[in-house]
Amino acid sequence: MREDPSGAPASVVDAGRGDDSFRNLVDALPQLIYIAGEDGEIAYFNRYWYDFTGLPAGVTRTGDWYDAIHPDDLPEIMAARKRALHTGQAFEAEYRLRRRDGVYRWHLGRSTPLADGTGRVIRRFGTATDITEQKAAAENLRYYAILVQHMADAAITTDTSYVIRGWNPAATALYGWEEHEVLGRPANEIIQTHFPNGEADRQGWINTVNEHGRWQGEVVQRHKDGSPILVAATVTQISDAAGRPLGMTAINRDVTAQRRLEENLRFLAEANKVLGSSLDYRTTLATVARLGVPEIADWCAVDMLAENGAIERLAVAHVDPEKVAWAIELNESRPPDPDAPTGLPHVLRSGRSEFYPVITDEMLVAAAQNEEDLALVRRVGFSSVMIVPLTVGERTIGALTFVAAESGRHYTPADLAFAEEVAARAALAVENARLYTAAQSAVAVRDEFMALASHELKTPVTSLKMYTQVLQRQADRRGEADLADRLGRMDRQLDKLTGLINDLLDVARIQGGRIEYTDEAVDLNAVVGEAVADVQPTAAKHQIAIEGAIEGLVWGDRERLGQVVTNLLTNAVKYSPQADRVVVHLGTDERGASIAVQDFGIGIGEEHLPRLFEQFYRVSDPSEKTFPGLGIGLYIASEIVRRHGGDIRVTSELGVGTTFTVALPLTRQDAASGGVTGGA
Numbered sequence: 001m002r003e004d005p006s007g008a009p010a011s012v013v014d015a016g017r018g019d020d021s022f023r024n025l026v027d028a029l030p031q032l033i034y035i036a037g038e039d040g041e042i043a044y045f046n047r048y049w050y051d052f053t054g055l056p057a058g059v060t061r062t063g064d065w066y067d068a069i070h071p072d073d074l075p076e077i078m079a080a081r082k083r084a085l086h087t088g089q090a091f092e093a094e095y096r097l098r099r100r101d102g103v104y105r106w107h108l109g110r111s112t113p114l115a116d117g118t119g120r121v122i123r124r125f126g127t128a129t130d131i132t133e134q135k136a137a138a139e140n141l142r143y144y145a146i147l148v149q150h151m152a153d154a155a156i157t158t159d160t161s162y163v164i165r166g167w168n169p170a171a172t173a174l175y176g177w178e179e180h181e182v183l184g185r186p187a188n189e190i191i192q193t194h195f196p197n198g199e200a201d202r203q204g205w206i207n208t209v210n211e212h213g214r215w216q217g218e219v220v221q222r223h224k225d226g227s228p229i230l231v232a233a234t235v236t237q238i239s240d241a242a243g244r245p246l247g248m249t250a251i252n253r254d255v256t257a258q259r260r261l262e263e264n265l266r267f268l269a270e271a272n273k274v275l276g277s278s279l280d281y282r283t284t285l286a287t288v289a290r291l292g293v294p295e296i297a298d299w300c301a302v303d304m305l306a307e308n309g310a311i312e313r314l315a316v317a318h319v320d321p322e323k324v325a326w327a328i329e330l331n332e333s334r335p336p337d338p339d340a341p342t343g344l345p346h347v348l349r350s351g352r353s354e355f356y357p358v359i360t361d362e363m364l365v366a367a368a369q370n371e372e373d374l375a376l377v378r379r380v381g382f383s384s385v386m387i388v389p390l391t392v393g394e395r396t397i398g399a400l401t402f403v404a405a406e407s408g409r410h411y412t413p414a415d416l417a418f419a420e421e422v423a424a425r426a427a428l429a430v431e432n433a434r435l436y437t438a439a440q441s442a443v444a445v446r447d448e449f450m451a452l453a454s455h456e457l458k459t460p461v462t463s464l465k466m467y468t469q470v471l472q473r474q475a476d477r478r479g480e481a482d483l484a485d486r487l488g489r490m491d492r493q494l495d496k497l498t499g500l501i502n503d504l505l506d507v508a509r510i511q512g513g514r515i516e517y518t519d520e521a522v523d524l525n526a527v528v529g530e531a532v533a534d535v536q537p538t539a540a541k542h543q544i545a546i547e548g549a550i551e552g553l554v555w556g557d558r559e560r561l562g563q564v565v566t567n568l569l570t571n572a573v574k575y576s577p578q579a580d581r582v583v584v585h586l587g588t589d590e591r592g593a594s595i596a597v598q599d600f601g602i603g604i605g606e607e608h609l610p611r612l613f614e615q616f617y618r619v620s621d622p623s624e625k626t627f628p629g630l631g632i633g634l635y636i637a638s639e640i641v642r643r644h645g646g647d648i649r650v651t652s653e654l655g656v657g658t659t660f661t662v663a664l665p666l667t668r669q670d671a672a673s674g675g676v677t678g679g680a
């Protein structure tokens with residue numbers, strides 16, 4: 001037998017046995033064991049205790065062994081011990097005990113009293129069990145539980161019979177059910193899942209979970225209040241460490257808002273396209289209503305306010321054409337009362353939206369005129385309604401109505417804001433269409449007037465010119481040089497006037513598509529030569545030079561092409577009053593014939609270049625006030641060039657000069673049959 005390291009009296013340890021074997025057993029146990037006397041003082045620690053703590057044998061007196069207990073835990077132990085001594089009860093305490101290597105390990109201490117025949121406690125048996133691992137595991141669990149509590153996604157667990165066993169706060173937020181309402185209830189009673197393709201989908205879902213242990217996808221489920229929610233779900237089979245099935249977890253996320261946003265954006269993009277595509281607002285609005293169904297609404301209607309205050313239903317849309325027909329009929333047989341205090345008529349009168357996120361049966365009862373009406377609206381099954389006005393400026397021209405019915409959806413303020421946005425865009429499109437139509441007719445009136453006016457002006461001017469020439473000849477004959485000279489100037493002014501009238505006539509003709517072009521092979525060198533010869537006499541200061549030549553011919557209208565060159569030359573002279581020359585560069589390149597008219601004049605600001613060829617466009621710089629003109633020469637020139645299959649470009653620098661370049665395709669041998677009218 002080994003020497004007793006504790007030096008405890010043998011009688012204490014041998015209690016009840018009367019031999020050494022019990023004491024040997026206690027010493028051999030890999031468990032901390034001690035025995036205290038009736039005063040609570042330790043009388044004995046087993047060998048393992050000394051081995052564990054590394055304290056010298058014989059340390060039993062209170063105070064000495066305190067050293068092995070973590071100082072933070074000591075007060076509690078002392079208190080518990082004191083209480084137990086007082087009451088004579090057993091006690092338990094958790095504390096940290098220092099191992100011989102200095103590491104504290106958590107222990108569960110138990111102390112049990114042993115009473116004699118009279119009930120007096122004569123000893124206490126104590127054990128301490130290392131619970132460090134369990135404590136760590138419990139701690140981890142607590143963190144995991146916190147994690148689940150704070151997850152943004154709904155986390156639900158069920159056992160193998162699909163009975164709900166776990167339900168986190170996010171699940172409450174998502175489905176509206178409280179944890180205590182759902183624990184212990186079958187999951188399918190709480191969360192009704194709608195699979196787009198019905199039973200087939202459900203079976204597929206179960207198969208996937210069984211085969212692969214997991215299913216991921218989107219499903220429509222019901223909130224406690226019955227409204228549909230779109231949920232992105234991940235369902236996973238769970239099992240214990242031994243692989244025995246435990247049940248399922250579902251991690252579900254509400255993607256309703258996100259999907260709505262996507263749907264809204266898609267709808268808005270589509271609506272914008274539709275609204276911008278046509279100026280017939282009736283068709284456009286009807287299309288917008290159709291686009292809204294069923295993503296935005298189960299029913300969508302467009303009503304317009306007529307001039308006389310009547311409400312005119314422009315469109316109504318529902319996925320089911322039969323229901324559409326029914327609604328149209330209903331609207332005809334029972335048109336809305338324009339004086340109704342709420343609903344569509346009120347929105348049209350007030351210009352303010354009406355929003356009913358939840359339609360209750362009481363509301364239907366209150367609104368219905370009679371039993372028949374009530375039955376009707378009940379059949380539709382309204383769940384939520386938004387009516388938003390179509391407003392132009394201060395004026396309400398109509399309204400869009402969005403109704404959620406069979407979908408069970410409830411509109412939110414965000415949905416209302418979205419509907420108002422759609423209405424604003426739709427109203428703008430309607431207004432644009434109206435303005436465009438008005439502008440079109442105004443332009444048509446103007447063009448007609450221009451055609452008429454220029455035509456009417458032409459006849460007297462032609463006569464005037466004839467008489468002037470006759471008079472000039474007479475003056476010449478009579479030798480009245482002075483008079484002849486003035487009549488000559490008058491004649492030139494009449495030429496200018498004729499030119500202006502012709503330009504106006506041309507614009508009117510271009511508008512009406514009435515310019516006629518002849519078709520012939522044209523030598524541009526000759527055309528340019530003639531134009532220079534025409535313009536040179538009117539330009540006293542400028543020398544107009546021609547450089548280079550064009551090889552080849554172009555198909556087209558000789559007169560009209562001459563008009564283009566003359567126009568560019570006249571401008572070049574007109575807009576370079578300080579210069580003394582204009583250069584016409586002729587050449588041939590891969591694009592065909594090129595005529596560049598270069599001046600060294602005032603130049604054109606970059607910002608004007610893109611619009612230079614529009615009709616009536618003039619550079620409105622103060623410095624340009626001195627140059628008369630109508631802003632149609634370049635428009636006509638570019639039209640003529642375009643009709644010849646060519647183009648006209650401009651480069652310019654303020655104060656340095658401007659170059660207009662006309663490019664025209666050359667005839668090819670095999671293109672002899674083509675032509676301006678044929679090819680334009």
Ligand code: ADP
Pocket residue numbers: 571572575599601602603604612617618619624628629630631632633634635658
């Ligand atoms: P306009 O009868 O006013 O000259 P055009 O259509 O021929 O009309 O020209 C449009 C405008 O382009 C002119 O008002 C003028 O401001 C500018 N422009 C045209 N040619 C030149 C040029 N060679 N140099 C500077 N500005 C020019």
